[in-house]
Amino acid sequence: MIILLRWILLPFTLIYHSIIWLRNLLYDKKILKSKSFKTPIIVIGNLAIGGTGKSPLTEYLIRLLKDKYKIATLSRGYGRKTKGFRYVDLNSTALEVGDEPLQFKSKFPEITVAIQEDRCAGIEQLQDDHEVIILDDAYQHRKLNPGFSILLFDFNSLMKPILTLPTGDFRDVFSSTKRADLIIITKCPEHITSKQKEHIEHLIRKYNTAPIFYTKIAYDTPLDPQGEYLKDKLENKEIVLFCGIANPKPLVEYLINKGNTVKLVKFSDHYNFKTTDFDRIKTEFDALSSSNKIILTTEKDMQRTDTSYFNNYPLYYIPIHLQSADHQQITFDHFIENYISQNLN
Template structure:
């Protein structure tokens, strides 16, 4: 039914596409102003809504750069109930700062993590005390002109019509890939064929000659809330999997490939879990008659849940990371380091 409704509102998609195209044109012509800064600013973004792997890419950049530079990350803080600029602390809550920024802070305590709807205002507050600002999900924030843009395109999006919202999933015209300094196709299958790559590459090369890389999502050993790894191998288990992420299917497929029996409880992206949800999760777990069973969620979801609701249950979360395919990791690292090391101009408007 939802799919039918989305096709019915196709005319709205063309109106949306025109508005986005016209807005981008005003920025391209300089009628609407963009601001640049005198420190490296790296934007990680996408064209479609949700689930392209922005968080793993942001974490990849933090790991690559934070050893040599004082790094700050800046996000909108999607799902938070607060407004304005806010620095994330270890005892912040997802309701205050959003789940992904909280994940960054807890994973990298030495890095400054901040949230602000106004990215320019956020960079202005961070620039004096930091060498680099990484902006998560800011590709459409045209008021800021980044020093380097990393555009992520989900592999699965190339297997369905590339249509704008609300009929499709794209929030920007596909031709916006021309603004990227590097294009990364994410969440690729391990058996990606040369023919598939050729087809995807052809679509992208119509708009840009920027470096093009292909990546996968890697899954690490599940951890409990005390950061202790799962003692048993992650196979032949009954797993109550609950998550509120945009695209849970890759995780489900990964777990099924390891001969696990999955009992999924899928919620909307950034879902605020309620007492009823916790009861449902507990009941699903208790109804399993087997002994080798666990409750599993994602690293993003663990930031939003009340751990007290699981204090007597085997709750684990599974971290993910970025895997660059085709021996291209050195290429990506070099592109990023070159951007950071080159001289930056004084701030200006365009």
């Protein structure tokens, strides 16, 4: 029914596509102005809605660069209830700064994490005190002309018809691929066929000859709110999994493939949990018959979870990271470091 409705909305898709195409054209022709900066600026983004792995890539770049340069991350702070520029600190809440910036600061307290809807204004606040600024989810922010753009595509999004909203899943026209300096295909299957790669590269090479890298999501050992690892293996358990992310399907499949039974409690992306939601999750957990059971969530969702509601409950979150699927990690690192070394003041 939903698929049929989306196709019925095809005329609105054509209107939306035309508006986005015209906006991009005005920026490409410099009728609408973009601002450049001398400080090396790395932008991470995607064209489609839903999770593509921008946060794991941001964290990967932080690990790569934080010991060599004074870096800052700048995000919009999606889901926050505040406005304007703010620094993120360890006492911030997700309602103040957004879940992803809070996650970055919690994992890397030594770096600067900031939020600002207007990315150019945010960069102006940060540039004098930082050597590199990483922008999470700013590919469509055309007021900014970044020094280096990394574009992410979910593997499955390229296996379906490429259409803009509301019929398709793309919030930008596919020709915007041409602005990317590097392209990463994320959430790849364990074994990618030559035919699948040929299909992907045929789509992208119409607009861009930039290097293409293939990655997959790797799941780490679950941690409790105090940072202690799950003591036994994540296998053959009954799990209540609650998620407020765009696409929990890969995580659900990962857990089931390890022999677990999963009860999914799904919320909208960046959802701000209420106490009634926590009560529902605990009720679902109490209803499980097995003694070998846990409550699990994502690292991003944990930033929005009041863990005090789960005292005496086995609550864990599962971190993720990007893993190369084509053994080209060193080559990717070289592109990033080469850009920075050539553009430092």
